[in-house]
Amino acid sequence: MLTVDVAHTIAQEALASCKAAGSNVTVLVVDAMNAPKAMLRADGATASTAKVAEMKATATMLYNRPSGPAQPPPAGQAAPPATIPGTINAQGGVPIKFGEVTIGAVAVSGAPGGDKDAACASAGIAKVADKLK
Numbered sequence: 001m002l003t004v005d006v007a008h009t010i011a012q013e014a015l016a017s018c019k020a021a022g023s024n025v026t027v028l029v030v031d032a033m034n035a036p037k038a039m040l041r042a043d044g045a046t047a048s049t050a051k052v053a054e055m056k057a058t059a060t061m062l063y064n065r066p067s068g069p070a071q072p073p074p075a076g077q078a079a080p081p082a083t084i085p086g087t088i089n090a091q092g093g094v095p096i097k098f099g100e101v102t103i104g105a106v107a108v109s110g111a112p113g114g115d116k117d118a119a120c121a122s123a124g125i126a127k128v129a130d131k132l133k
Contacts, residue, residue, distance in 0.1 A: 002029070002096060002104040006128050007037035010096070010106050014124030015040045018111050025110030025120065028053040029096070032103050034061045042110070049110040053093075056107035056117075058086050060093035064102055067093030068114055092117030096125055098132050 068091035091114025
């Protein structure tokens with residue numbers, strides 16, 4: 001089970017990671033039922049980042065993999081649009097696993113590129129890695 005304490009630690013570390021890189025983001029942590037456990041929006045992060053983070057978290061939970069295209073598109077080509085309403089085909093959502101079981105997801109939105117959002121999300125999970133074994 002993803003506890004509130006672990007969810008908050010993930011969110012705080014992901015936010016700090018992006019802030020250190022100069023990005024104002026929103027971080028959303030959801031549980032296995034895709035229900036919010038923690039959300040932080042940095043000062044200066046736009047309101048739209050909250051909705052995009054929600055869509056990334058939903059995509060991550062539905063597909064049980066990081067958000068974004070399953071196969072990266074060729075260089076210079078945009079990712080195809082999402083096929084399920086309420087999701088987005090953009091990087092930045094990362095599953096939270098306890099062993100091999102997905103217990104939630106962390107999604108970040110607002111950095112200049114989904115790869116940077118995903119790096120911040122992964123930093124949040126790395127902070128609690130010892131609690132996810």
